[in-house]
Amino acid sequence: MxxxxxxxxxxxxxxxxxxxxxxxxxxxxxxxxxxxxxxxRTGMFSPHQETLIVDMVRENNAIKLCEIQQKIIEDHVNFEGINSVSLSTVDRVLKRNRLRMKQLYRVPFDRNSDRVKEQRFQYVQRVFQLGAMERPHEYIYMHEAGFNLTKRRRSGRNVIGHRAIVGVPGQHGGNVTLCAAISNHGVVHHHANLGPYNTHQLLIFLNHMRDALLGQQDEHPICE
Structure with a gap:
């Protein structure tokens, strides 16, 4: 053939x-x-090393590419022999493992702790007890909110399908704190303060609120 x-x-x-x-x-x-x-060229990172990079982002969704780069260079145990790596290489590793840039949600880590949940439960039970009494009650709600004057990071990275979350135990920089008290008849008293509220400032606010209530007592009597 x-x-x-x-x-x-x-x-x-x-x-x-x-x-x-x-x-x-x-x-x-x-x-x-x-x-x-x-x-x-062969790949710079092994599959195990890429998993370590992904874990860096999982632990801190607000981490920057330059911070990942610095950790890789400083880690001579898991990334032995890697003395330099470009930001584009780190970005390709993250994209290859399905990590994308997305909006960063800030969730206070103490908000849903067991202690806070128990305090919420006790508060609701107390409100139910006051509402069941024959003597009428008027509730005065007081709240304090802080506003940070500095810029902060608005985006982070995480696996596709999951939010990018970072814990915020506190804020850094100048704060403006607004404290206000309202009742069924509207705002009782409000005051803005540069910086956080401490015990002394809170007592002053309560005294001013008491004076405001006494001034309104003739017009709108408060039972308790």
Whole structure:
């Protein structure tokens, strides 16, 4: 059988030169498969090292690429032999592991603790007890809110399908704190303070609120 006839049995358009090359490779190297592709550079990070980079983002969704770069260079145990890495390489690793930039949600870590939940429960039970009494009660709600004057990071990274969350135990920079008290008849008293409220300032606010209530007592009597 000629080379052309053998090639036409496999594929109509295959040339006799291709068939000749396949037969010669089989005779010389005893193989007919193609060699694996060996061009290009090898990956900088192993699968285990890429997992460590992903864990950095999982632990801190607000981490920056430059911070990941610095941790990689300083970690001579898990990233031994890596003395430099570009930000684009770190970004490709994150994208390859399905981590994207997204809006950063700030959730106070103490808000849903068992202690706070128990305090909420006790508060609701106390309100129910006061509401069940024959003597009418008027509730005065007082709240304090702080506003930070500095800029903060608004975006972070996490796995697709999960929010990027960072804990905020406190704020840094200048704060303006507004404290106000309201009742059924509207705002009783409010005051803005530069910086956080302390015990002394809170007592002053309560005294001013008491004076405001006494001034309104003739117009709207308060039972308790």
């Amino acid at each position: 000629s080379m052309r006839e053998a090639g036409q049995r496999v594929q109509p358009n295959i040339s006799r030169f291709t068939v000749s090359t396949i037969i010669r490779r089989f005779r010389e190297e005893n193989r007919i498969e193609r060699l694996p592709h060996g061009g290009g």
